[in-house]
Amino acid sequence: MKLAKKTLDERLDRLYDVIIVGGGAGGLSAGIYTQRYLLSSLIIEKGRGRSFWMQDLRNYLGLPPTTPGRELLKQGQEHYLSLGGDYLRAYVEAVKDEGDYFSVRVKVGMKDSIYPVFRSKYLIAASGIIDNLPQLENMQNVYDYAGYNLHVCMICDGYEMADRRCGLFVNSEANINTAFVLNWFTPYLFVFTMGLFPVSDAMRQKLADHGYRLIETPIKQFLGENHEMTGVELVDGTVIPLETGLVAMGAHYHKDYLAGLNLQQAGENLVTDEMCRTSHPRIFALGDLKQGLNQVSIAVADGTLAATAIWREIRRASPARRWEADPAMAAP
């Protein structure tokens, strides 16, 4: 059921089989599988994750390619709740390993917040990432286009950028290299550094050799209307007409609550085995938090894998159910 401030007291003495941090594609899939394995679970979702911002989910089998990410989340939430899972809108502050179980401290409510602590045998970290965006004075101007034709994922939306005049927005020289992959889809590239870092001579030369424009002047604003970005205005008044854009400025990883658990990482990503198990035997990580492709389909499969691994372990540690357990169901 959907928990709220008033109803969550009765859950505080429960030991959940699994607490899932994050109600995006991975977390919801893990929750659906967990409940279908007859295990108990609680999804804690802070809201407004990466898939929430996705205007069109164009590459997920079974849904029309115009399905917004929030539709997927809505459907998944209903699906999960119909299986008896618990769902709480809250922010996970800290997870503590108590030996046999985890204590999960959350903040509920922005005003008059309360800080309940839930407990579970297993933890699934499905809290994902959020893309860094160009920082303009008026951030609403960025949000007007991000997730529409100002994309954040080349694998998801490269197809829509094909042969278009495309802005590539970067915050480091390393990220400029995205241009030399993005050129598979379009060679009409304008690389915007926004003056955030110096560009080496070697990189300038490489961009020039490919005919890609390098623009280092900071951006004043994105131009366009109805969420259709049509160009960029620089602070010096120059206007660069564009048809599409890709932001490649890295991402923020939502995993502060895992600090202190000493999970093995590769860069910012959590290292996991083939069942999405981290270096802690009772913590799993899904989707964008772990190594691999940041795709909805991958996160959904990750949820399947983690829930299955947990079920197998709990099942094997449980006594076998004998027919005699319920004499009411008489044998013929």
Place this chain on the structure above:
Amino acid sequence: MKLAKKTLDERLDRLYDVIIVGGGAGGLSAGIYTQRYLLSSLIIEKGRGRSFWMQDLRNYLGLPPTTPGRELLKQGQEHYLSLGGDYLRAYVEAVKDEGDYFSVRVKVGMKDSIYPVFRSKYLIAASGIIDNLPQLENMQNVYDYAGYNLHVCMICDGYEMADRRCGLFVNSEANINTAFVLNWFTPYLFVFTMGLFPVSDAMRQKLADHGYRLIETPIKQFLGENHEMTGVELVDGTVIPLETGLVAMGAHYHKDYLAGLNLQQAGENLVTDEMCRTSHPRIFALGDLKQGLNQVSIAVADGTLAATAIWREIRRASPARRWEADPAMAAP
């Protein structure tokens, strides 16, 4: 486009980037990703695979849990065709490795069959498995219930079997062990061997210890109506009332066309790496054909992985696209 006998001639001199054998969940996902990577692909689907028979797909994020498998396939096929992929209803007879490319010989049409040969750089084996079913004189009686409440996948449908009087239909002593996993969902188990094999004394004892019934008399027919199986009638006239059932009789692997390519196997499954690549560097295997869970979500993710690995390889082997490639798109 959908190819037919009349229209496929023009495709015979094409070298596809990828030919995908099988248009189930894995093949369609691979096709959608391949087309979105601006690669060319052909899906060859023989029809009536495992997901086609699935009456309710209850554990796939984004779709209501009453969605029939054929709905997923229909939506996926439209999605794939909208991206310009080629799709052919045909049976793949043989694949030959010609060094730089594969020759794929297919049989088109049940009557007046023709045998065209298509060519591709990469091959994706997504042809799946089909479950073995109890062989009764009247097979229609089996089809009336299989995929409804006579299930073939415990992970998919164990939830629906919870605490129900359940028949487990097996064709080997090894498969009887399914009972000791299925008992997580229900202990009210009737194991039907149908007299196909002798049962060891140790197994008889183990079943008896758990209170599970062993029934070795062959089955005359399933009982029920409107696809709701309500029991089994044995050849001696005995009737065993049931509420649900699971068939655990192994499966047939659709991979005859790979014979001669010497792909590494583990039992009947193809061995693959983390991107679904088989032991042949240009052949990938997805979903039920490879090791791992036989789940729609896994097959869909596998399609993502294989298509991405192929794209990366083709992209890296291709010359970089420079702006000058198309002077019509003038720089400002």
